[in-house]
Amino acid sequence: MTPKLKIFIVDDHNLFREGLLFLLSNSNLEADIYEAENGEQFLDKFQLINPDIILMDIEMPVINGITATYEALKINPELKIIALSMYGNENYYTEMIDAGAKGFLLKNSKFDDVRNAILDVYSGKNYFSPEILDGIIKNLNKKKYKKANYNLSEREVEILYNICKGLSNHEIADNLFISKRTVDKHRENILLKTQSKNTAELVVYAIKNKIFEV
Amino acid sequence: MTPKLKIFIVDDHNLFREGLLFLLSNSNLEADIYEAENGEQFLDKFQLINPDIILMDIEMPVINGITATYEALKINPELKIIALSMYGNENYYTEMIDAGAKGFLLKNSKFDDVRNAILDVYSGKNYFSPEILDGIIKNLNKKKYKKANYNLSEREVEILYNICKGLSNHEIADNLFISKRTVDKHRENILLKTQSKNTAELVVYAIKNKIFEV
DNA sequence: ATTTTTATAAGTAGAAACACGTACATCTAC
DNA sequence: GTAGATGTACGTGTTTCTACTTATAAAAAT
Numbered sequence: 426m427t428p429k430l431k432i433f434i435v436d437d438h439n440l441f442r443e444g445l446l447f448l449l450s451n452s453n454l455e456a457d458i459y460e461a462e463n464g465e466q467f468l469d470k471f472q473l474i475n476p477d478i479i480l481m482d483i484e485m486p487v488i489n490g491i492t493a494t495y496e497a498l499k500i501n502p503e504l505k506i507i508a509l510s511m512y513g514n515e516n517y518y519t520e521m522i523d524a525g526a527k528g529f530l531l532k533n534s535k536f537d538d539v540r541n542a543i544l545d546v547y548s549g550k551n552y553f554s555p556e557i558l559d560g561i562i563k564n565l566n567k568k569k570y571k572k573a574n575y576n577l578s579e580r581e582v583e584i585l586y587n588i589c590k591g592l593s594n595h596e597i598a599d600n601l602f603i604s605k606r607t608v609d610k611h612r613e614n615i616l617l618k619t620q621s622k623n624t625a626e627l628v629v630y631a632i633k634n635k636i637f638e639v
Numbered sequence: 640m641t642p643k644l645k646i647f648i649v650d651d652h653n654l655f656r657e658g659l660l661f662l663l664s665n666s667n668l669e670a671d672i673y674e675a676e677n678g679e680q681f682l683d684k685f686q687l688i689n690p691d692i693i694l695m696d697i698e699m700p701v702i703n704g705i706t707a708t709y710e711a712l713k714i715n716p717e718l719k720i721i722a723l724s725m726y727g728n729e730n731y732y733t734e735m736i737d738a739g740a741k742g743f744l745l746k747n748s749k750f751d752d753v754r755n756a757i758l759d760v761y762s763g764k765n766y767f768s769p770e771i772l773d774g775i776i777k778n779l780n781k782k783k784y785k786k787a788n789y790n791l792s793e794r795e796v797e798i799l800y801n802i803c804k805g806l807s808n809h810e811i812a813d814n815l816f817i818s819k820r821t822v823d824k825h826r827e828n829i830l831l832k833t834q835s836k837n838t839a840e841l842v843v844y845a846i847k848n849k850i851f852e853v
Numbered sequence: 854a855t856t857t858t859t860a861t862a863a864g865t866a867g868a869a870a871c872a873c874g875t876a877c878a879t880c881t882a883c
Numbered sequence: 884g885t886a887g888a889t890g891t892a893c894g895t896g897t898t899t900c901t902a903c904t905t906a907t908a909a910a911a912a913t
Contacts, residue, residue, distance in 0.1 A: 553772070559765060561775065591840035593839055594870075603892085612871085613870095619804070623870080626839070633853045792860080824861080838870090
């Protein structure tokens with residue numbers, strides 16, 4: 426059904442590799458399996474093999490999964506790397522996504538999930554264990570939580586935005602065709618309302634409240 | 640196999656609702672289907688029905704999907720709402736996640752995806768169309784991209800960090816047990832190195848480069 | 854071993870920000 | 884129709900920042 430895949434398992438635990446190999450060969454996935462014990466071995470071998478899917482452990486001796494992923498993708502950006510992580514180490518996910526992993530599996534997943542991850546990533550999608558996905562979504566939520574409870578007027582927001590752009594009061598005045606003295610007053614009011622005591626705090630406030638985007 | 644679900648479809652396009660209803664009743668999902676034409680109708684009815692899954696369009700007259708989701712979850716935070724979106728409107732996803740949706744489906748998905756989304760979300764997971772997931776991941780990546788390529792010295796980073804906290808040069812000097820004039824000089828050098836022209840730009844630079852966290 | 858970078862400190866001056874006032878026209882809300 | 888918020892503008896200070904300069908010692912890099 427699916428073409429014969431070349432799957433590369435990078436993990437320092439022999440038993441884990443063997444188990445996964447067994448599961449893969451007893452599944453209906455046609456695959457050749459290659460192995461490495463750590464990131465260094467993998468980096469030495471992957472170019473000869475050119476695997477379709479790489480299952481990459483994160484915590485490994487010599488060269489860890491994050492570095493290995495990063496380095497391998499520098500050489501071949503098309504590589505499809507799925508991170509493998511112990512439960513509890515799921516916080517590595519940002520670093521692995523950063524490094525360029527296309528998927529993230531927890532080691533306590535069912536084999537069916539592994540299968541799905543392999544097929545999804547092979548077909549160009551991303552795959553993330555539900556627990557990881559949950560974390561990602563929660564994270565997105567968290568950051569947006571405190572928004573829009575400032576009581577600045579429209580004009581004040583406009584002034585603040587321009588302050589963040591690095592304009593001086595004089596420049597802002599020119600841009601908005603008002604007097605510099607007016608901008609002074611607005612700025613003063615904004616400082617009061619936001620309980621800031623200088624420009625630095627104003628900018629931090631603006632960014633926190635999504636008035637200015639970094 | 641699965642218990643009989645109560646599925647609530649909220650969408651202003653009759654044809655779309657009818658089509659989805661047909662597909663759901665011809666699938667192996669045992670479900671009672673309820674319908675509303677917009678967010679207002681939904682908000683009027685959902686408490687009586689107490690649905691297991693809500694498929695919620697985003698762009699609708701009177702009350703849109705984002706507001707409806709937000710309001711409904713205020714009343715019952717346990718509701719499992721899956722957002723439905725036209726291809727091209729996928730940028731609503733942040734707002735829908737924000738509002739509390741547990742899943743996000745594109746309307747050009749295959750019915751199988753709809754089925755999976757319903758089952759996943761019903762069982763407490765999140766479900767996101769691959770295209771959406773892609774967007775989320777890319778977004779995570781993007782933000783981390785430009786890091787650590789500043790050439791500020793350690794001391795300069797320290798000074799900059801303190802500037803972002805809203806301290807004046809004088810206060811920074813006191814904190815670090817150095818002369819205010821030294822801080823002045825550091826600040827000048829930082830402005831030069833970061834090609835900033837004032838405090839506002841400094842703070843933006845610091846946040847962009849993860850020297851200061853908002 | 855010598856050059857460069859870094860951290861420190863200071864003088865002088867002008868620009869900008871900050872703080873306190875006052876004032877008035879407009880618009881919204883009660 | 885009056886109260887409150889908003890946007891506009893000015894006066895007069897003080898404080899802080901910005902910009903130019905010089906200088907020394909230690910650390911790092913070449």
